[in-house]
Amino acid sequence: MLFRSLRALGTAGVRALSSDQLGALGSDQIAALSTAQVAALKTDQIASLGSDDLNALTTAQVAALTTAQVDSLTTTQISTMETADLAALNSAQVRALGSDGIAALGSDQFKALTTSEFAAMTTAQVAAITTDDMAVIETADLRALGTAGVRALSSDQLGALGSDQIAALSTAQVAALDRKSTRLNSSHRCISYAVFCLKKK
Numbered sequence: 001m002l003f004r005s006l007r008a009l010g011t012a013g014v015r016a017l018s019s020d021q022l023g024a025l026g027s028d029q030i031a032a033l034s035t036a037q038v039a040a041l042k043t044d045q046i047a048s049l050g051s052d053d054l055n056a057l058t059t060a061q062v063a064a065l066t067t068a069q070v071d072s073l074t075t076t077q078i079s080t081m082e083t084a085d086l087a088a089l090n091s092a093q094v095r096a097l098g099s100d101g102i103a104a105l106g107s108d109q110f111k112a113l114t115t116s117e118f119a120a121m122t123t124a125q126v127a128a129i130t131t132d133d134m135a136v137i138e139t140a141d142l143r144a145l146g147t148a149g150v151r152a153l154s155s156d157q158l159g160a161l162g163s164d165q166i167a168a169l170s171t172a173q174v175a176a177l178d179r180k181s182t183r184l185n186s187s188h189r190c191i192s193y194a195v196f197c198l199k200k201k
Contacts, residue, residue, distance in 0.1 A: 006025075011039075019044055059085055098124075102129060111136050127152045137161075143168055
């Protein structure tokens with residue numbers, strides 16, 4: 001199918017394609033869809049895209065995905081997304097990835113998330129961050145999780161943080177840790193020290 005004829009289908013025509021027909025399109029044809037056509041795709045059409053087809057989408061096309069479309073992505077699709085595409089997601093799209101989607105991210109993908117994307121995460125998503133990903137989180141991103149996000153961290157997640165990361169926690173975040181169990185506070189000596197310093201104030 002020629003690119004012009006694909007564009008001529010419009011949003012209704014693309015939406016009418018079966019998953020098999022959409023799957024038969026080449027990556028270059030997927031990339032040629034307009035952002036309006038991509039936004040018009042049904043969730044089952046999005047879920048049927050192979051990783052290569054999904055990665056053929058431009059960052060503008062990814063940014064045009066609806067939250068329902070993002071929610072329909074499989075963990076396999078999410079785990080193979082390009083870092084630039086992940087960085088292009090807005091707050092609502094990040095929340096639509098769900099906990100399983102956040103857990104499926106590799107360290108390079110996780111590092112590509114922006115500070116505003118970290119701020120958009122739900123507490124369930126924060127709780128799903130792997131310990132490997134916790135180890136690479138930037139200090140600004142850790143602060144962006146807020147007190148509720150820090151409160152959602154498990155002792156294993158906190159134990160994966162380095163001293164610089166712990167030192168970057170805000171007073172409110174350290175106070176949120178103080179309200180957790182003593183076992184959790186002692187899971188990392190830097191956390192224990194930060195809580196100690198907070199109590200001395």
